[in-house]
Every structure is written in structure tokens, then in C-alpha cells.
Amino acid sequence: MTIHLAEKTLSEIERKLRADQGAAFRRELGIAVQQCDDAFRAEEESPFRSHLGASILGRDCTRELWYNFRWVKKARHIGRTLRLFNRGHLEEARFVALIRMCEWDIWQVDAKGKQFRISDFGGHYGSAIDGVIRGVPEFPNEPIMGEFKTHNDKNFQKLKKMGVAGAKPEHVVQMQQYMKYKKLRVCLYLAVNKNDDELYAEFIYAEPELADQFTDRAGRIIFSEGPPPRAYENSASFGCKFCDFREVCFKGAGTEVNCRTCKQSQPQADGTWSCRRFNRVLDKDRQLAGCNVWEPIDGMVGVETTEVPVFGDAFGFGLLQGRE
Ligand code: SF4
Numbered sequence: 579m580t581i582h583l584a585e586k587t588l589s590e591i592e593r594k595l596r597a598d599q600g601a602a603f604r605r606e607l608g609i610a611v612q613q614c615d616d617a618f619r620a621e622e623e624s625p626f627r628s629h630l631g632a633s634i635l636g637r638d639c640t641r642e643l644w645y646n647f648r649w650v651k652k653a654r655h656i657g658r659t660l661r662l663f664n665r666g667h668l669e670e671a672r673f674v675a676l677i678r679m680c681e682w683d684i685w686q687v688d689a690k691g692k693q694f695r696i697s698d699f700g701g702h703y704g705s706a707i708d709g710v711i712r713g714v715p716e717f718p719n720e721p722i723m724g725e726f727k728t729h730n731d732k733n734f735q736k737l738k739k740m741g742v743a744g745a746k747p748e749h750v751v752q753m754q755q756y757m758k759y760k761k762l763r764v765c766l767y768l769a770v771n772k773n774d775d776e777l778y779a780e781f782i783y784a785e786p787e788l789a790d791q792f793t794d795r796a797g798r799i800i801f802s803e804g805p806p807p808r809a810y811e812n813s814a815s816f817g818c819k820f821c822d823f824r825e826v827c828f829k830g831a832g833t834e835v836n837c838r839t840c841k842q843s844q845p846q847a848d849g850t851w852s853c854r855r856f857n858r859v860l861d862k863d864r865q866l867a868g869c870n871v872w873e874p875i876d877g878m879v880g881v882e883t884t885e886v887p888v889f890g891d892a893f894g895f896g897l898l899q900g901r902e
């Protein structure tokens with residue numbers, strides 16, 4: 579596959595930085611960093627994401643994505659990982675500052691000031707977009723998608739050698755999704771090596787068929803009633819090494835107790851979740867709480883908990899005392 583490096587774009591960034599020794603970059607960074615809401619959000623994040631994200635849709639294991647969407651296990655991270663996430667958010671401001679320093683346009687929010695997003699399946703699927711850019715030397719008049727990534731040194735060297743498709747195919751899937759939903763033809767993939775600040779830039783072109791295949795995959799994951807097949811048959815496989823769900827997947831460990839791990843819950847096409855047993859729509863708080871008649875989805879077991887509320891209390895249509 580041909581790799582289209584964004585050489586003129588990188589040269590222009592270098593030329594501008596040298597011209598005033600980074601003065602315009604720092605000025606723009608001062609502005610961009612204040613708009614970097616994700617890096618400064620003070621409230622604790624929910625342990626579960628409401629939707630299936632396009633940023634993970636290209637991962638190999640369909641079952642892992644389903645476990646994620648079904649809130650099978652809470653994501654609790656160590657401090658280093660949390661700082662890594664935060665660094666990724668802060669780096670976004672540096673990419674934006676480089677683009678503005680070059681006097682190219684970048685749009686990140688809509689007319690109401692909300693970050694650009696893609697969304698489908700009623701909202702069960704979606705993602706925020708880094709930005710839409712116009713003015714890079716290779717496509718001076720065409721709005722193109724922008725995707726910003728940070729890499730450790732090992733991954734960065736792989737990226738330089740193999741291009742995005744060879745080194746990080748899931749990033750290609752992510753960009754294909756963005757281009758599909760925003761009807762753009764090209765995406766600028768801009769990456770930084772966290773070790774030495776080297777930049778890498780490549781253009782990725784829209785492939786509608788590939789994008790559709792992965793959108794279909796998202797739909798199958800969202801509406802699957804049970805765990806899809808594993809990508810690997812052995813938990814010692816490299817692909818399972820960093821999976822949060824290894825114990826559940828291979829060792830029959832318990833899942834979290836919430837509505838999404840209950841066999842009575844169902845995602846609906848309009849983006850809501852409903853409970854078959856109580857014939858009710860479940861908002862996020864209710865989904866998180868579950869109830870005392872929770873039943874595991876076939877093939878999964880629940881973690882014992884004493885904090886599961888009585889469902890009837892919340893809706894006032896009759897108490898269900900104890901598990902049946
Ligand atoms: S443990 Fe392996 S097979 Fe199971 S969900 Fe994770 S990646 Fe997939």
C-alpha cells in the first residue's frame with residue numbers, strides 16, 4: 579500500500595517554528611490550551627462509557643468490544659495511565675497551536691460550541707473528532723479531517739517504517755469512520771514521539787467500503803444479545819495480554835452487576851436502553867445501579883454485591899423483595 583507522507587505540511591511547520599523561534603507557536607498554545615477541556619475536567623469520570631467508541635472499533639477482538647459496551651468490568655487505572663491519558667489531551671492543544679501558527683484553519687466545535695462528533699445507531703455508537711483543517715500545502719483549498727496521536731518511541735519507529743496502516747490499523751478504521759460521517763475525502767494523521775518530540779504526518783484517503791464494513795461491525799456488537807466469538811482461543815495469546823476482560827472471558831470470573839450485564843436489558847434503535855422484564859426505559863443512572871432481580875447474560879456470572887437497589891422503589895410500581 580502506498581504511504582502518502584505529508585512532507586510539505588511538515589516542512590511548513592518546521593519553517594514557521596524556526597522563523598520566529600517558536601514565538602507564534604507559544605502564543606497559539608496559550609490560547610489552545612485554555613480550550614482543552616478534556617485535560618482540565620475536574621469531576622471524576624464515569625467508570626463506563628455510554629457508547630461504543632470509533633477509536634476502539636478497529637481492535638481485533640469483537641468480544642472485547644462487546645464486553646466494553648456491556649459494562650462487564652469497571653475501568654480503574656493506575657496513576658501513570660491516568661497521566662498518560664491526560665498527556666494525550668494536552669498534546670492535542672500543541673497540535674492545534676502548530677496548525678494555527680501556520681495560519682491554517684482548524685474547526686473543532688459546531689455553531690453551538692459543542693465539539694464535533696460522529697454518531698450512529700441512535701447514539702449507541704460515536705466519537706469526538708479532533709478537528710477539520712483547511713490550508714495545508716498539499717490540499718490548500720480542501721477541508722480535510724485532522725487526527726492527532728501521541729506515541730512512545732517503539733510505536734513511533736514502527737509508524738515511520740510501516741505507515742499508519744501497518745503500525746496502527748485501528749487508527750485507520752477510526753479515521754475512515756470520521757471521513758465517512760463528515761463526508762471528507764482526506765485525513766491528516768499527525769503524530770508525535772513522546773520521547774523526543776519528532777513529528778510524523780501522513781495523509782489517509784477515504785475508503786467507503788472499508789468504512790461501511792466497520793460501521794456494520796459496530797451495529798452487530800451493539801445489538802448482540804450475548805458475547806460474540808473470541809478473536810483468540812488461548813488467553814496466553816499476545817492479543818489477550820493487555821485485555822481487561824481476560825478473567826471473565828477465559829476463567830468464568832464474575833461481571834459487574836448493572837443493567838447492561840443483565841439478560842433483560844436491550845439496546846434500542848433510538849439510542850435508549852430498555853428492560854424487558856419491567857417494560858421500562860433505563861436511563862444511565864438506572865443502568866449503573868441494576869436491580870435486585872438482575873440475571874446474568876447467558877454464559878456470564880455476576881459479582882456478589884449487597885448494594886443492588888430494589889427496582890420497584892425507583893419507579894413506584896411495586897417492590898420486588900429479594901432475588902427470585
Ligand atoms: S481475553 Fe482475548 S479473546 Fe477474550 S475478550 Fe479479551 S482479547 Fe478477546
Ligand code: SF4
Nearest residue numbers: 837840843853868869
Ligand atoms: S432493571 Fe433489573 S431486570 Fe431490568 S435490566 Fe436492569 S437489572 Fe435487569
